[in-house]
Amino acid sequence: MLKHLVAPTVLLAALALSPVTRAQGGRPAQQGAGNNQQAAPAAGQNENIHLDGWERPAQSLAASGQKPGPAPVHDLSGTWEPVPRYRDGVFASGPRDMPSDAKHEALMPYTPLGKQMMNSHKAGFGVNIAPISQINDPFDHCDPIGFPRIELFNLRGLQIVQTKDEVLLLYQNTRTWRNIWTDGRPLPKLDEIVEPRWFGYSVGKWVDDTTLVVETDGLNDTTWIDNTGRPHSDELVVEETFHRVDSLDFDLTIKITDPKMYTEPWYPLKNFRMGQNAPSFDIREMICAVSEQENFNTLLQNVVPSSPAK
């Protein structure tokens, strides 16, 4: 009896709440949930079936039952995703340990210039959220996402390859890569850098058997630090710590130092866990194609709220 009651009752509730039951002056009437007979869900429909780029079911090695062993020495190689959920690194509203909400924004050590720059950034998320037509996010035009935003927005699949002289980070988001030089060269001095780069200049050093510390400078200051518009200058220095916890995981910590924009260093991520996938895992493309982005902007450019969001 209950089974027979559930679907009609849900439909009734949906119909009662739906705006389609109200008059929409001058617009064609919409069909509400009550106008179709398809709303009864089938079992299992919402299962989250994580697939790799070849459409094959994919799980982290830990999720598939493998027990962690000791952390290997000086080795980050493999294909990684955030754990426990592969989407835990999306960070749309800012990085996990410093999201752009009222509470955390009050903790941000902006300089006056940093605050001014932050306020000039109209983002799609965070405290500076703006209508689509007013967003001035450079990534909305497929400018290179840059570093450190590549790790602070849509951090998804990440393949790490090591050679004798460098560690290569291959990112799913925008299908880009970084070179971490581990051959002993020093970090370039800021006043000697003649060509700032979207992903900067990176050097890494193993400080113990399982911890690689990477410093990056020489960054193009037109990029945003994260998806909410945190600014940076040409004096930004980013320190990443990759700590191999065991055979299946590493933790990523990121420290931001930029005396022009921030009065003291801050940490968008502290020990953010990445889990190893099977060696056969193929990272799916996630590309910012200019033509697709232009179409996106065109389709949504006229969507403007009657009262701008705060």
Added chain:
Amino acid sequence: MRIAIRVVFLAVFSLLIVGVPAFAHHGNASYDGGPLTIKGTVTSWLWTNPHTFLKLDVTDDAGNVAHWVCEAPAPSTLVNFGFNAKTFKAGDVVTVVMAARSKSLSVGRINKFILASGYVMNTEVQ
């Protein structure tokens, strides 16, 4: 009867807390309308970044046709909910449940697809 009331409450509650997909360059700040369910005929399915789009023609009882643009999550997310570039084709009849919509335009953001077969494809990110 008490169970039925509980079901109604849960349904109402679930509609009130409709999730906001949070995985691209913008949130729902640009949508000023609440949830809406429409049923229409697919004119195109754009499997693109940063978001996908389902374009639907919705015809009312008087024969007026509204051309809807329904925004959905990125391919990298949708693929994990059973979608792919060939999930919809022109002519398919689909019902979409939108979490947010524009009051002035036929544009909205999809939370759930209900196929003609009755199969429900949910895109809510938990």
